Amino acid sequence: xLGYTLQRIxxxxxxxxxxxxxxxxxxxxxxxxxxxxxxAWCGLRYGxxxxxxxxxxxxxxxxxxxxxxxTRGVNNRLIRRLNNREDYPLLADKRRFNRLFxxxxxxxWNDFSAGAQRFADWCAGRAKIVCKPADGECGRGVQVLQLAxxxxxxxxxxxxxxxxxxLAEAFIQQHADLAALYPGxxxxxxxxxxxxxxQAQLFYGVLRIGNGGxxxxxxxxxxxxxxxxxxxxxLAGGYDKQHRFYERHPITGAQITGAILPFWEQAEQLCCQAxxxxxxLRYVGWDVAATASGPVLIEGNHMPGxxxxxxxxxxxxxxxxxxxIRTLLQG
Numbered sequence: 001x002l003g004y005t006l007q008r009i010x011x012x013x014x015x016x017x018x019x020x021x022x023x024x025x026x027x028x029x030x031x032x033x034x035x036x037x038x039x040a041w042c043g044l045r046y047g048x049x050x051x052x053x054x055x056x057x058x059x060x061x062x063x064x065x066x067x068x069x070x071t072r073g074v075n076n077r078l079i080r081r082l083n084n085r086e087d088y089p090l091l092a093d094k095r096r097f098n099r100l101f102x103x104x105x106x107x108x109w110n111d112f113s114a115g116a117q118r119f120a121d122w123c124a125g126r127a128k129i130v131c132k133p134a135d136g137e138c139g140r141g142v143q144v145l146q147l148a149x150x151x152x153x154x155x156x157x158x159x160x161x162x163x164x165x166x167l168a169e170a171f172i173q174q175h176a177d178l179a180a181l182y183p184g185x186x187x188x189x190x191x192x193x194x195x196x197x198x199q200a201q202l203f204y205g206v207l208r209i210g211n212g213g214x215x216x217x218x219x220x221x222x223x224x225x226x227x228x229x230x231x232x233x234x235l236a237g238g239y240d241k242q243h244r245f246y247e248r249h250p251i252t253g254a255q256i257t258g259a260i261l262p263f264w265e266q267a268e269q270l271c272c273q274a275x276x277x278x279x280x281l282r283y284v285g286w287d288v289a290a291t292a293s294g295p296v297l298i299e300g301n302h303m304p305g306x307x308x309x310x311x312x313x314x315x316x317x318x319x320x321x322x323x324x325i326r327t328l329l330q331g
Contacts, residue, residue: 017050024054035059042066047073055241056320057312069320075306078325082194083302084280091281091300094134095167101274106296107170112161119168120153130172131165139215139222141165172298175262175290181254185210185222188287189267189295192304193275194328195282200275201328202229202268204309204321207261208287209238212251224308225256232264239311267295274300 021035028035042048042058048071052058056069070078091097098109110122123129126147133141141164150156160168178187187210192203205227208216216222223238223246237247237256247257271286274297278284285304288295310320 020050020054024059028059042071043073047071047077049073052307055307056310060312061318065318065320068322069310070306070322070325072306074322075304078283079303082281082283087278087280088302090278091284091302092135094132094136094299097299098167098169100277101297101300104270104274104297105169106291106294107172109167109169112157112166112168116154116157119157122168123147123153123156126170128171130169131160131163132167132169133164134166139217139220142215144171144214172289172296173291175292177259177262178290180252181256181259182210182216182249182252184212184251185214185216186289186298187216188289188298189227189261189264190224190285190287190305190308191268191271192283192285193271194325195275195279196329196331198276198279200272201331202272203283203325203328205229205264205268206308207234207238207256207259208308209249209256211238211240211249218305218308224311226309226314227261227264230265230268232261234259234261236314239313243312245313261290263290263295270295270297 017039018032018036021039022032025032025035038059039050039053042053046066046069048058048069052071058066089096090100095111098105108122110119112119128144128146131143131145136142143160143163143165145156145160147153147156150159172186174186181187188208189205190208191205193200194203207225207227208218208222209225210216210222213221218224218241221240223240225238226235227233228235234256237245238249239245248255267288267290270288274286275284281302283304285301287298287301289298
């Protein structure tokens, strides 16, 4: 923890920290100095970054509650303990991921390294595709492209490559129930597994929903809602990084709280099946889409998001998820 804290101090964006502290101080009608001092304490004591402090509402939590949260520092320790760094590329490189899990993808894909002509052949009969960089994170670099918008597949290929894309995938037609929530993005399930004694266990699940953009990621303007394991019932409304809570989607008006997600149990089974293939990566966040015929695997993350599961509207008891993962790891 000390080494991590020192690294964070050296790399800290002090200007951004001050701006976040000022926003918190204004909303809570206290001094900025008081918030900054509390932020510093939470960083030293709980490994919480200033964004953790704001996103999790640490100002409103006491010490007993704060220590139950998986903060950035805590999550980094879990990753170092449970995930072998040498195996990171199995998930971080989307081309390697697609090859390893080709039977679970439920869609065809094209590696741009095969060249423009091979890509043009692959595009035959397709109207819309998804292009992405091999190492993209948080939805960055993802392009949903219409073939009709280009004079030829070769022109699309050149445009996608110029924007940093390394591969293309067939566009996923999501289940009608999820499209009804928000049709502008593929709204995915994030399911996190923990391998203990060689067996995959379910840690948590959430639904990610787009909100005006083409991706559903929380860091790209989307929202997240907690899902009850094994039942697929959405437990509470969506919440975004601007601290906005939605019982209904602001664009479609669709009810979020209480929705029953299609193929949720099968999605859990899919993630556990995938997790068993990666004994060196015991703590993984899986992204899954639900189609009309079942769940398909989108990607895996060796650095699972800890922010999406401990948001204030979703933790009314003000207890974080650290006790839950400790229980799993003791089993």
